[in-house]
Amino acid sequence: MKNILFMLSEWGYWGEELVGPLEACDAAGYKVTFITPNGKYPTALSVSCAPGYIDPPLGRSVTSEEMGAKTMKVIDSGRLENPKSLADWFPLRAYPSSPTYLRDMEAYYETIDKIVAEELVNYDALVIVGGxxxxxxxxxxxxxxxxILGFVKLNKPIAAECYGVSCLAFARDFREKKSLIWGKHVTGHPIDYDYLDGTGFEGPHAIDGSNKGFGDGYINFGAPFYPLExxxxxxxxxxxxxxGNVGHATSVIVDYPFITSRSTASSMECGRLLVEVLEKGLTRYGF
Incomplete structure (x- = not known):
């Protein structure tokens, strides 16, 4: 049985972008493990559960009755309770100002290498859910x-959706500092789809009194602060x-080991292609 690791934000994920690959993995009989940055419960963005929500750039509904119900079904199932904590699993890189920086970094890479060799080998793919x-x-x-570097080192596929593709752009060997997707073909949330206002965030940090959020459970950041395209x-x-494939209903690109998905409407296709990568050895699609 294949084991798939699903990475979700604690500041709001888009329901369909979880449901698409999750349904595909469930149908294939895969085991799914959920993980968040600090082990907090991941919150779906409210509009991704609200059928009829009109997306401003697209001028149409992007949450169907069916997908809203499927998102709520996953939430109500309890499957997202007690996710694995990335912070408890992977160490934090040392600051260069540390008086023991060289020894700290030696210990850091030793720990990372051990996790990859002894634990990450038990997973077959990584999915980074968008929103x-x-x-x-x-x-x-x-x-x-x-x-992400660990999955690349093990030559295992990584699927990233929408704003989740940003992680691939910034992931890089700290010693070389060159993006892992250098020379690759990718898709992702295009500038045409970006909000001018209303980019929202929701989750436990915004409502738990920790002062890490702004206290009302929903934060409007205006336009996205990263123009992902x-x-x-x-x-x-x-x-x-x-x-970007703007003008086409969906956009999913496979340039192994990366599977990148543009936005909400591409989520089911992303899940289907992930299974094709795992079962049929697909390495190139969409370009």
């Missing part, structure tokens, strides 16, 4: 970058390509 929350606690999460275009370099 605006990924911009907050996934994109520049160095622990997640090491997790521009970041991806730079990250792939001159020999790679960002393929």
């Amino acid at each position: 605006s929350g990924a911009l907050v606690d996934l994109a520049n999460n160095t622990r997640l970058h090491e997790l 521009f970041i991806l275009r730079d990250a792939v370099g001159p020999d790679g390509a960002f393929i």
Whole structure:
């Protein structure tokens, strides 16, 4: 039985972007393990559970009755309770200002290498679920970058959706500092789809009194603070390509080991292609 690791933000994921690959993995008989940055319960963005919600850039509903119900079914199932904690699993890289920096980094890489060799080998693929929350606690999460690097080292597939693709742009060997997707073909949330206002975040940090959020459970950040398309275009370099497929209903690109998915409507296709990668050895699709 294949074991798939699903990474979710604690600041709000998009329901369909969980449901699409999750349904595909369930249908294939895979075991699924959920993980969040600090082991907190992941919160679905409210609009991704609200059928009829009109997406401003697209001018149409992006949450169907069926998908809203499926998102609520996953939530009500209790499957997302007690997710694995990335912070408890992977160490935090030392600051260069540490008086013991060299020894700290030796210990750091020794720990990372051991996790990859002894624990990460038990997983067959990584899925990074999209939604605006990924911009907050996934994109520049160095622990997640090491997790992604581990899957690449083991030559195992990584599927990333929507704003979750930002993690691939920023993940890089700290010694070389070159993006892992340099020279690759990827898709992701294009500038055409970005909100001018209303990019929202929800989750435990916003309501638990920890002062890590703003206290009302919903935070409007206006426009996205990362223009993902521009970041991806730079990250792939001159020999790679960002393929937005704007005007097409869906956009999923497979350039092994990466499976990248543009946005909500591509989630079911992303799940289907992940299974094809795992079962049929698919390495190239969509370009």
